[in-house]
Amino acid sequence: xxxxxxxxxxxxxxxxxxxxxxxxxxxxxxxxxxxxxxxxxxxxxxxxxxxxxxxxxxxxxxxxxxxxxxxxxxxxxxxxxxxxxxxxxxxxxxxxxxxxxxxxxxxxxxxxxxxxxxxxxxxxxxxxxxxxxxxxxxxxxxx
Numbered sequence: 001x002x003x004x005x006x007x008x009x010x011x012x013x014x015x016x017x018x019x020x021x022x023x024x025x026x027x028x029x030x031x032x033x034x035x036x037x038x039x040x041x042x043x044x045x046x047x048x049x050x051x052x053x054x055x056x057x058x059x060x061x062x063x064x065x066x067x068x069x070x071x072x073x074x075x076x077x078x079x080x081x082x083x084x085x086x087x088x089x090x091x092x093x094x095x096x097x098x099x100x101x102x103x104x105x106x107x108x109x110x111x112x113x114x115x116x117x118x119x120x121x122x123x124x125x126x127x128x129x130x131x132x133x134x135x136x137x138x139x140x141x142x143x
Contacts, residue, residue, distance in 0.1 A: 018117060019095040025077035028099040029086040031112050038143060039126075045114030046126040048133065050140040056083070056104035059139045063102050063111070066135045070128065089128060098125055109140055 032047060040047040052059045060080045067073055067087045076099070078085035084103040090096065098121060100113040111132065113125030133140065 015094060018097075023076055023088060023097065025086060028088075028116075029077040029084065029101060031084075031101055031103060031110055034105070034108070034110055037108065037141070041126065042114075044119055044121050044125075045112065046121075046129055047113075048111045048129050050109045050133065050143070051107055052104060052109050052140055054139045059104055059109055059136065060085070060102065062136055062139055063109070063132060066132045067100070067102070070132075091124070098128070100125070100128065109136075 034047065034049055037049045037051050039049075057080055060083070064075070064080055064085060067085075068075065070087075070089060072092065073087050073089040076086050076088045078101075084101065086099055086101045089098045089100065091098075096118070097116045098113055099116060100111060102109070102111050104110070111129050113121075113129050115121040115125065
């Protein structure tokens with residue numbers, strides 16, 4: 001019985017830490033070195049690069065609106081005026097945070113999503129970014 005109680009307390013502490021741990025926005029407000037347009041999966045993350053067909057600020061405003069319409073997503077650093085934004089999205093049940101950074105570099109829209117805890121995001125970042133890109137429609141070129 002003590003072992004069961006210990007495990008329950010341990011799980012509750014882990015869940016509380018995941019939900020309450022402070023976010024160092026500066027740590028996540030970065031991008032990897034990028035290449036050409038395309039998609040790149042990595043352990044716990046996803047990078048998507050698309051050519052834009054509209055002015056950068058228009059594309060960033062559209063991404064910001066779409067991101068903030070995503071459930072449990074908030075802006076943690078940056079702005080359209082700065083040219084780079086980082087959003088935090090949390091999973092419904094456990095509240096796992098994922099961080100997605102968006103910028104326009106030249107004529108390229110760069111969206112980089114990655115998890116904070118663990119090694120696998122089970123494709124969540126890829127799915128979120130794909131959903132955001134779908135709503136941008138004519139603002140970006142399809143692959």
